[in-house]
Amino acid sequence: MATMQAVVLKKAYEIAVEEVPKPSELGSGEVLLKVEQTAICGTDLGPYSGKLELEDDVRIGHEFLGTITDVGPGVNLFDAGDRVVVSCVVNCGHCYLCRKNQPGKCMGVMIFGLGLTFGNLDGGQAEYVIVPNADLCCRKLPEGGAGTDEDYLFVGDIMATGYESVRAAFEPGDTVAVVGAGPVGLCAAMSAVALGARQVVVIDRVAERLKEAESYGAITVNPDETDPVDAVLDLTDWRGADVVVDAAGHSSALNLAFRLPRAGGSLSVPAVYVDETLDLPWGEIWLKGIRLVASGAMNIPRYMDETLALIAAGKLNPARMISHRMPMSQAAEAYRLFYERQATKIILDPTR
Amino acid sequence: MATMQAVVLKKAYEIAVEEVPKPSELGSGEVLLKVEQTAICGTDLGPYSGKLELEDDVRIGHEFLGTITDVGPGVNLFDAGDRVVVSCVVNCGHCYLCRKNQPGKCMGVMIFGLGLTFGNLDGGQAEYVIVPNADLCCRKLPEGGAGTDEDYLFVGDIMATGYESVRAAFEPGDTVAVVGAGPVGLCAAMSAVALGARQVVVIDRVAERLKEAESYGAITVNPDETDPVDAVLDLTDWRGADVVVDAAGHSSALNLAFRLPRAGGSLSVPAVYVDETLDLPWGEIWLKGIRLVASGAMNIPRYMDETLALIAAGKLNPARMISHRMPMSQAAEAYRLFYERQATKIILDPTR
Amino acid sequence: MATMQAVVLKKAYEIAVEEVPKPSELGSGEVLLKVEQTAICGTDLGPYSGKLELEDDVRIGHEFLGTITDVGPGVNLFDAGDRVVVSCVVNCGHCYLCRKNQPGKCMGVMIFGLGLTFGNLDGGQAEYVIVPNADLCCRKLPEGGAGTDEDYLFVGDIMATGYESVRAAFEPGDTVAVVGAGPVGLCAAMSAVALGARQVVVIDRVAERLKEAESYGAITVNPDETDPVDAVLDLTDWRGADVVVDAAGHSSALNLAFRLPRAGGSLSVPAVYVDETLDLPWGEIWLKGIRLVASGAMNIPRYMDETLALIAAGKLNPARMISHRMPMSQAAEAYRLFYERQATKIILDPTR
């Protein structure tokens, strides 16, 4: 039986690269993908740190692209040899919520590499991975566009996530404020610029992150130096931002984020929350008529086409955020670096 | 100097009907309206009970219709003799937020009869009232339609408010759940039926209110008898409601309301809240991706045309909610009845 | 080998009911449907009359419902025993145009019973029919709603077609004018009422059709008696209709239809046209800024859920249009009656 290398989360904080059986049998709608690039995502830190409890020995990873090497029955759009990026979210395409065009809320939604709760799909930090519902969750890489593989890679998760957080609430000319300049926040800021924002305000404490945001044309605010609410009011004739994105994911960021929109403005929360309840400024939310949009939405398959097109057109360049390129064999070290915030974004090469 | 009768809130809990000067001078864009019908609104109970603090001696009332008797300079759409209903919300029509089509969030928004904070407009529980920005906030009563004056009256506030709470989040065929069957909740339920809901679920504890909701075709749930969450899940293949309306306005209702939408569904909150902060089920809100829509929106001028048309077409019949018709001279008694919840909706006749 | 009865178009004007092999082998995504009701559609008259040229011996019919008796591999939503209605349009669910939510324009679109050009699918005027992409094009019949099988039947074609023609252009309170009160026109009129039109104007020359439209609450105009343009202007303060539907399908109707919308209004053309070019009132189209919407759109799968829900809610009753119920064995006679306009809508019973 053929084997391959795969990243396995043995248990919390313990990453191994192991020899596992190479998948061979393909079911209806499935393709076999030879993974060429895979990234570590902030969401992977949930299982890594034990905050999100998985079974032992889960093959993880949900940001990846590569070349299709085999095609199961009932696949229509793809052939062996096609190079594709894959949505981390796999939807069914025909349930009530898919028909409402909300694939991230699909009643049978699956996510790669997150264990039994999310459909028991093996992850993509491996030499090969089986992709179910390939017609729905794969997209061919654009030919002849401005993007590189390292750009297109992120369309399967953080790029589409950051993009949706803006796109679902946005009109051209709007002022957009982003709380938190991690990878998703930077993708949101980049998207706001690409879609025609009047101005994009990025709020974070880390100098390099702010510098990166500035390179996209954003105005940056370090809350240790300037009150973000004042800064946003100052930039908007004392109205507040049209669209606010909380890409930080903790209670104080959320409370700040609720104070930034103008009356009738929107708040979008791509950041991940696990708190059951929170004390929220309901008076301000209600009085201002703040709209909560695209929070926890995860409609990746819906926004892959647009983000691929915008990368191809040279408007989005997520590869800029990559800080480390490492062999997959060093996955344990890579996870450690990422967990300790010594890396913005790490790409693993499964062939090394 | 000519005088007239007007309802005056002397201070909390003290209503008087007094002889006051009849308005005579009209500024640019203003009309003088001879009031023919005026209603007491739930919002009036804020000042009445002192919960919303006003100055002393405020002329109150913001639901009214009548005949224009005089027209100031710069009014284009109306002539003396026109019969109109008036939006309780007066917007400017040209600020940033009006241009975003959110008149309820107008940067110079005024509301009749709510004192200095809301623009110091005398209220409409009077024989005459001056209406500013008449071209924007008045609408002629439809001719030859199915509605009566008592139906059209509510378009200036509760009918448009209940309507927006559904309309802003709704697709035909949706299941709509309404928490609280007071006047706004009943208007929301009625709107959901008129716009083509698959089913409308109304949740309240008061038997007559539920009976009224049933007469519009709603399915009713008394939470003392049935768990509303179970009831809604049961009616929707265990998904939850597409659109939920909180028309109740207290913390426990809001917490219930957040549990009723399906994944990716919407919550709309026309009910009035004064709490500064609330403990909210953020985990469920985020995980389900609940969208908060039209909460505290008050875009009355935007929805008057549609509600007038639907009344004229026989699809909305808000006059059914009227429980009492009284002379304006008995306003003090009327307020007492309404405050003590002995009346669903009271109409005052300014000529008696 | 098992056999069954099926309606076969031998050649133009020649309908036979023949003994043919009963389908047995099911491919990926396919179900076998025991047809319980099937209708003759205006579109069937194209092949019948030879206007739309097909191969000889095509099994026709594309409006049908029944019970699933067998399920192929890769079908997720359905089991044997499920009662479903089937979209006449079968889309792939994943091409560029399906992803743009325009299934009627799917790059691999197929239609039942219209020969090789439309994917070579056997028609549904038969005892059994194979349904491909069943998860996308079948919908379970609602349980416990107000509709009957004869209502739900039409959701697979004319009901969804008439509905889309209004829905895609409509706001509640609009005035809708429908040119042509054949089955699609009546479905459009019924939809406008269900969605909350202010008024619906139906234009036709046939008295019974107008009577039927009146029974839905429409205002009717016979162009032999009243100028339709005058009538519509008269009903709309000299503006014109907000939404106009051309459900007639000939050049003079189209020219009339272009004269009915208000400035900035919409024209929707569900009627079928085969003319290559037409002389059109471009001056009026351009100056008025008429929007052409949902013309030839055929997005049936997108609108089945909403129409099923509205039938279940008692808002749409297309079965009212049925004029004849006949055994399928009399299909030749049924086609003759329908072609000679002696029937509004004919239902065939495949078991007789």
Added chain:
Amino acid sequence: MATMQAVVLKKAYEIAVEEVPKPSELGSGEVLLKVEQTAICGTDLGPYSGKLELEDDVRIGHEFLGTITDVGPGVNLFDAGDRVVVSCVVNCGHCYLCRKNQPGKCMGVMIFGLGLTFGNLDGGQAEYVIVPNADLCCRKLPEGGAGTDEDYLFVGDIMATGYESVRAAFEPGDTVAVVGAGPVGLCAAMSAVALGARQVVVIDRVAERLKEAESYGAITVNPDETDPVDAVLDLTDWRGADVVVDAAGHSSALNLAFRLPRAGGSLSVPAVYVDETLDLPWGEIWLKGIRLVASGAMNIPRYMDETLALIAAGKLNPARMISHRMPMSQAAEAYRLFYERQATKIILDPTR
């Protein structure tokens, strides 16, 4: 009585710069504007050439910006000293069509400098001009943005017109094809780039225009060298463009434009047509389900905010199209040059 210089169209082909009375009395809602820059627009060639017949001695010009020197009663947003650009279209802000957010179709619409038919407003090619409904049709120039006066100038007409032609039909990532690279076509192409098009195809015969379009990132096609239909199909996997803009304005361009959209795609026609009827490819229009959008729409006031914001953000640079800057005293010569197509866009300076 004070006098001023103004451009007067004496009769067809005869332009004079004359001493006329300076406006002094301001009505309700009016401001007096000291014009600082004004442009000649393609639309001005209608009256100039006599194709659009005006009265004699009309003061023309409808693209201008300047400083407010006096403010009439009932103006809320502006003070003397404010620098503003003015919409060529003046709407009322409260009629049925304004309330439908279609100001270009306002029932009392006026346009500067186009004679009695369009409200008898004196034109802006003058030292001073009265602007009615100033709160609705003026916008302050953004402070501190990337644009210059010469950029903002065009927001009052061609920039907003070209922008709307794309914006009203567009989704990010779309392929946009523009027929005709005159000023409006170039504004449309620029807008498509700014809003996030995948690719923009510009079709024209004039080499410099194509070169200009290329400088915005467009792909250009000269129909004398390449079949535009083939070119567009080639760039879109044989689908056709998502959005097509006809900015040319003659029958053959329109027929080409109708052949370029994909199935379910859109055609927008900002170009001006005066033909009463045209022979159109209705078969293709219907079968493809082409949507006609924003044709002859002229909703300038609706799109000024967005275009101003995008200029301020450095995303739109219409000033690039200016080929000539001349003193207003040479208006006759300027009109001749523009009419003979020796100039792309001419700016007149009223102070010289």
